[in-house]
Amino acid sequence: MADTLDYPALLERIAADVAALVGSGTPAEYIPALASVDPHRFGMAVAGLDGTVHGVGDWEVPFSTQSVTKVFALALALAEGGDSLWERVGREPSGNPFNSLVQLEYENGIPRNPFINAGALVVTDRLQSLTGDASSELLGFLREESRNPELSFDAEVAASEQEHGDRNAAVAHFMASYGNIDNPVPALLEHYFWQCSIEMSCADLARAGLFLARHGLRSDGSRLLTRSEAKQINAVMLTCGTYDAAGEFAYRVGLPGKSGVGGGIIAVVPGQCTLAVWSPGLDAQGNSVAGVAALDRFTTLTGLSVF
Numbered sequence: 001m002a003d004t005l006d007y008p009a010l011l012e013r014i015a016a017d018v019a020a021l022v023g024s025g026t027p028a029e030y031i032p033a034l035a036s037v038d039p040h041r042f043g044m045a046v047a048g049l050d051g052t053v054h055g056v057g058d059w060e061v062p063f064s065t066q067s068v069t070k071v072f073a074l075a076l077a078l079a080e081g082g083d084s085l086w087e088r089v090g091r092e093p094s095g096n097p098f099n100s101l102v103q104l105e106y107e108n109g110i111p112r113n114p115f116i117n118a119g120a121l122v123v124t125d126r127l128q129s130l131t132g133d134a135s136s137e138l139l140g141f142l143r144e145e146s147r148n149p150e151l152s153f154d155a156e157v158a159a160s161e162q163e164h165g166d167r168n169a170a171v172a173h174f175m176a177s178y179g180n181i182d183n184p185v186p187a188l189l190e191h192y193f194w195q196c197s198i199e200m201s202c203a204d205l206a207r208a209g210l211f212l213a214r215h216g217l218r219s220d221g222s223r224l225l226t227r228s229e230a231k232q233i234n235a236v237m238l239t240c241g242t243y244d245a246a247g248e249f250a251y252r253v254g255l256p257g258k259s260g261v262g263g264g265i266i267a268v269v270p271g272q273c274t275l276a277v278w279s280p281g282l283d284a285q286g287n288s289v290a291g292v293a294a295l296d297r298f299t300t301l302t303g304l305s306v307f
């Protein structure tokens, strides 16, 4: 079905359908670089399995990917280190905000899933142990998969994350007290903040996420993940990728998705395509208002979903 879709026309229609929502919600305010982004931005891209990308609006404008990178870090940590990661992080929705500490004490320093901050810190810690340079490894991977060698960290965002990073520092130290962090916490935080600061456009993200639509195959045809691992990551995205709104996201969109507080969301139609959308206004759970609406329109208009 996807082969016969007129993507340019479809994307124009979706952009028109969600135009009234662009600018609603609130851009993230915890660091100046995010607070100062124009809330009226909107872009959306679709990448087909062969890497062809179509887009609408600001689809080629780089933005702060933030927690969208958590899915790529997870894929790399699993690809390089295997299943033992799951002894340190769970696979259940948390039902709590993405930066919450509250479950960690009850659950002995084991975060609920890899897509809340606590879980992502464990994943980055694992990647750091496996590679010796987690953030550079991730950036290199994203450059290759997006076919954009220009991708880079945003040093200003990384510095601001550090400056306003007390909550993430608390989470990391707390898990370290349970023995669930292997590297020195300051070094881990630095890699995590660099990771959050990576700038990409919708076009970059849609292309970079194609290995999840290709059942684990990278852009050069080599295998990053087994088919089963790709399925598992998609499943965790569906259940946990949009934090305490994952149920609502599954209901409305019906696809595995991963959001970030920069206003980006990536979504996967396994075996068909990858979608990326960006609009900075966030809802109360930290997901892009217009972004979720655009993905909702996409699956409603096309019938493409995992259900």
Ligand code: GLN
Pocket (backbone or CB within 6 Å): 065, 066, 067, 068, 098, 099, 117, 161, 168, 196, 259, 260, 261, 262, 286
């Ligand atoms: N930098 C943000 C943080 O660690 C990322 C969170 C997000 O995008 N949800 O709090």
